[in-house]
Amino acid sequence: MLRAFIPQATRIGTRSFHASRMNCIAVGELLPNVKVQIDSPANEVSSRDFFKRNKRAVLIGVPGAFTPGCSKTHVPSYLTAYSELKQKGVELVACVSVNDAFVMKAWGESLGVEDKIKMLADPRAEFVKSLDLAFDATGVLGSVRSKRFALLIEDAVVKKLYVEPDNTGISCTLAQTVLKDL
Numbered sequence: 001m002l003r004a005f006i007p008q009a010t011r012i013g014t015r016s017f018h019a020s021r022m023n024c025i026a027v028g029e030l031l032p033n034v035k036v037q038i039d040s041p042a043n044e045v046s047s048r049d050f051f052k053r054n055k056r057a058v059l060i061g062v063p064g065a066f067t068p069g070c071s072k073t074h075v076p077s078y079l080t081a082y083s084e085l086k087q088k089g090v091e092l093v094a095c096v097s098v099n100d101a102f103v104m105k106a107w108g109e110s111l112g113v114e115d116k117i118k119m120l121a122d123p124r125a126e127f128v129k130s131l132d133l134a135f136d137a138t139g140v141l142g143s144v145r146s147k148r149f150a151l152l153i154e155d156a157v158v159k160k161l162y163v164e165p166d167n168t169g170i171s172c173t174l175a176q177t178v179l180k181d182l
């Protein structure tokens, strides 16, 4: 069918990867139903189902596994805040990056996330593109990557959204910011 040859993902200026949405996912929207991987490429889960299982969840998106800011500052802020997040009703903390599942698993082990943070792999960037939270990081990291973001999610619906204005900085997406809003 002709429709099959019409690209679904178009880039309009720097604003959007998806023709259907001009801006990133918004508060009140249901998460898209896109496959992400946990621990191995064979273990795929639907993003919507995964977050529906938990009443309240925090998902962070990061530009890359093992990058200095993500490894030394961003993810560790959620490990430090983990008990407080749990006390405030967060049942699931997850981290997604455009990396393969083996890398995400190794990165989680190196950070000592144990069962506290679920490490989700989005190797083809399909999930972050579906949120319109992807950006072209070809020059630095070799591919499209996730903007640095944090989402507070309840029953798979976005309740709060934090996106770094320069895509990769660490200003408004730390656990301390999310905690203040809980």
Ligand code: BEZ
Pocket (backbone or CB within 6 Å): 063, 064, 067, 068, 069, 070, 071, 140, 141, 168
């Ligand atoms: C980081 O350190 O988090 C980072 C480094 C390069 C590109 C994006 C992020």
